[in-house]
Amino acid sequence: MKTKGETRASDVHTRMRDDILSCELKPGEKLRFEGLKDRYDVSFSTLREALARLSAESLVVSEGQRGFVVAPVSVADLEDLTNARVLLEREVLRLSMEYGDDKWEADILASYHRMDRLQSRLGAHYYFDEEWARLHGAFHRSLVCACKSPVLLDMRLHLFDRANRYRRMSSQFRTKWRPKDVEHKSIMDAVLDREPDALKLIERHIRETTENVIEFAGHLFLQDEAAASVA
Amino acid sequence: MKTKGETRASDVHTRMRDDILSCELKPGEKLRFEGLKDRYDVSFSTLREALARLSAESLVVSEGQRGFVVAPVSVADLEDLTNARVLLEREVLRLSMEYGDDKWEADILASYHRMDRLQSRLGAHYYFDEEWARLHGAFHRSLVCACKSPVLLDMRLHLFDRANRYRRMSSQFRTKWRPKDVEHKSIMDAVLDREPDALKLIERHIRETTENVIEFAGHLFLQDEAAASVA
C-alpha cells in the first residue's frame, strides 16, 4: 500500500508533520535523535533530512548545532498567521470566483456535502474529529483551487496547516463547541453566486476561528511569546 | 571565519542556493550526487539534507526516488510569482508605512545611499553586479521591514529571491539597461512621506521589471512552461 516514488525520508517527514500538527509532538519540545530513531524507526541521516524539510516549513526550528525543536507557539504568531491568511485567502477566493468553471462549482458542492454529512453523523463533537478536519480542509481548498496560481495556493496551504495546529491545540482543552454549520453553507452559497460579499464572509470566518482559539486556549501559550518571533 | 552555529549542511545549502539563484546551476538541470559531492566537497547525507531544504523552498524539485532537479523556469511561473509579489509587497509596505518609526526611516535613507553610491560608481553596468543586487535587495527590505509581520516578511523574501533568479537570467542575455535611477528615489520619497501612491509605485516597479525580463529573455524559457506547473 506504498505510493510509488515514496521514499523513507518523505514518509517520516509526513508522519512527523502530522504529529506536529496534531500536537502529539508539543510546541517547544526538544527533538532528540535517539528518541526519534525509536519512534519512527529510521537512521540518523534519514531523520535529519525530514527535520531539514520541516525546518524549511517552519514547523520545527533548528538551533545551530544544538539540534531541533518543535516550533513554539504564541498569541502573536497566531495573530500574524491570521492576518496573512486573510490576505491570501481573500485573494485566491477572488481569483477563483473570477476563473471558476462548472467543474469547480461541482467540486465545491461535493466536498461540502461530504463534510456536512460527516458533521451530522458526528453531532456536536465533529470539531475534534480527525477525519472531519481533513474534509473541512478539502472544502476550503475546493473553494479556492480555481485561482490559477500555484504560488499563492502553496503559501495558502502552508498557512492553513500552521493555523490548524492552533485550532487543534485549543480543541484539546474544551469539551463543547457551538456549531456554526450555517456559516460554511452561507460562504459556499455566496461563492457560487459570485457575490463580492463572499470575501468578507471568509475573512470573518477566519478571524472568528482565531478569536475563539485565543479565548479558549490563549493562556496556554502566552509564556513563549518571545520565542516564536525568532522563527 | 566560520559563523557560530553554522553546520556543514547549512553551508552547502547556502552555497547551492546562491548557485541556483545566480543560474550557475541551470534551471531543469539534473543534480547528480557524484558531481555535487565533488563540487561542494561533502558526503551524500549532507548533500541530501541541503537538497531537502532547497526542495521545501521550491528551488529544486524532487522526483520520487529519481533524484533532484533544479526548479524549471517558465513565463507562467514568473507571472504567477509577480502577481503574488505585488499582493505581498503592497501589504507589507502599507503596514510599514503605518508602523514605521524614525529608525526605520533612517535605515531606508542609509540603504538607499549605499545602493545609489555603488550605482554611480558602476555606471550603466550596475544591473549585472552581484554586490549591487545585494544592496538593491537590502534597500527593498528596508522599505518593508517595519511591518511587524514575520510571516509576511518571510514569504516576501522567498518570492523576492525566486523572482531575482529570473532577473539574473535575463541579465546574462543583454548588454545594456536603461537606467531608471529616479524610480527608486521616487519610491523612497513617497514611502517616507507616507503617500498612499507609494503602493502604486512599488507595484509598477515590480511589474515593469517582470515585463522587461520577459521581453528580453522570455523566449529562453518558453519551452518548459508545462514542467513548472507541477512545482
Add this chain to the structure above:
DNA sequence: CGCGCTTGTTTTTTCGAAATTTTTTTAGTT
C-alpha cells in the same frame, strides 16, 4: 518487428559507526 523479461550498470537512498560539538559534572582556586 514489437513486446515483455532478464541481466548488468548507474544512481539514489539508507544505515550505523566515527568525528565534532555542546552540555554537564567535577575539581580547584580565590
Add this chain to the structure above:
DNA sequence: AACTAAAAAAATTTCGAAAAAACAAGCGCG
C-alpha cells in the same frame, strides 16, 4: 560560597560503505 577551568558525558553532525531502486542493454518469443 562563587567563579573558572578541566574532564567526562551526552547529543548532534558527518562520513562512506552497503542496500535498494531506477535505468539501459541484450535476449527470446509470439
